[in-house]
Amino acid sequence: MQYRFCSRQYRLRERVDMNSERWERPIGVFDSGIGGISVLRELRALMPNENFIFYGDSRHAPYGTKSLEEVRRLSCADAAYLKALGIKALVVACNTATSAAIRILREKYADMPVIGIEPALKPAVQLSEYPRVLVLATPMTLREEKFQALMQAHHKEADIIPLPCPGLVEYVERGETEGPALERFLVELFAEYMEHPVDCVVLGCTHYPFVRGAIQKVLGAHVKILDGGKGTARETKRQLRERALLNLSQEKGRVVLLNSLESENLRMLGYRLLNAKKEEKI
Numbered sequence: 025m026q027y028r029f030c031s032r033q034y035r036l037r038e039r040v041d042m043n044s045e046r047w048e049r050p051i052g053v054f055d056s057g058i059g060g061i062s063v064l065r066e067l068r069a070l071m072p073n074e075n076f077i078f079y080g081d082s083r084h085a086p087y088g089t090k091s092l093e094e095v096r097r098l099s100c101a102d103a104a105y106l107k108a109l110g111i112k113a114l115v116v117a118c119n120t121a122t123s124a125a126i127r128i129l130r131e132k133y134a135d136m137p138v139i140g141i142e143p144a145l146k147p148a149v150q151l152s153e154y155p156r157v158l159v160l161a162t163p164m165t166l167r168e169e170k171f172q173a174l175m176q177a178h179h180k181e182a183d184i185i186p187l188p189c190p191g192l193v194e195y196v197e198r199g200e201t202e203g204p205a206l207e208r209f210l211v212e213l214f215a216e217y218m219e220h221p222v223d224c225v226v227l228g229c230t231h232y233p234f235v236r237g238a239i240q241k242v243l244g245a246h247v248k249i250l251d252g253g254k255g256t257a258r259e260t261k262r263q264l265r266e267r268a269l270l271n272l273s274q275e276k277g278r279v280v281l282l283n284s285l286e287s288e289n290l291r292m293l294g295y296r297l298l299n300a301k302k303e304e305k306i
């Protein structure tokens with residue numbers, strides 16, 4: 025396995041062997057930053073023999089507070105970068121980029137599976153009779169049509185409370201996934217829901233699973249916390265199988281981590297996040 029955060033020229037020399045069978049090629053995964061590694065963990069757990077190239081655009085994170093046009097432009101650039109590396113499928117491991125650009129990316133890359141992620145509202149509303157569900161996501165994800173339609177589809181089954189969390193992504197990008205400053209930020213963000221508790225929290229941003237422990241601590245052990253990583257991994261596998269693109273190798277696959285920022289700290293952080301178990305402190 026290799027972990028690389030390297031220069032653009034170097035990265036381009038790392039192209040995949042274009043003569044290899046299509047099913048042998050890597051799956052490309054991108055996010056606005058390192059949060060998408062939470063999805064990569066699920067993808068690897070489900071398909072350990074697949075090869076992955078993860079690209080985090082930390083230089084431009086966060087996406088969730090930018091304009092729709094800007095996020096579309098950045099998402100298209102991220103996808104084009106991975107496509108040029110010879111990937112067989114694309115996973116948009118970012119709720120924000122999915123809301124802004126999934127349709128455009130699917131049209132552009134009709135020749136390969138393009139899988140997005142959305143807040144795990146469906147399993148959340150099934151947890152109990154009319155549960156109170158808090159959906160945490162970026163302002164853009166909650167504002168866009170995709171989430172609005174999802175909420176509309178389930179509004180009779182649960183009390184759904186969307187809560188934009190600007191500022192939370194930055195904690196994860198800094199590697200600050202626990203500690204008093206983060207907890208103070210969360211206490212302020214959740215003040216209302218500590219007084220009027222919710223049954224379930226949906227992590228509608230791929231950065232948030234890395235602060236799951238802190239969220240649980242602030243909201244209490246009784247609150248169920250869900251994210252969309254596993255569902256996205258299952259859907260990716262389904263689509264690969266459907267198109268006969270599953271990797272048939274018996275060997276463990278390779279993972280290459282790339283980032284638009286060249287920073288040793290980020291490289292180490294990416295490695296830690298990738299290997300941390302969900303329950304583990306990182």
Ligand code: DGL
Pocket residue numbers: 055056057059060085086087088089117118119120121162165193228229230231
């Ligand atoms: N990780 C991303 C998501 O799932 C976006 C965070 C951001 O860049 O604002 O929404």
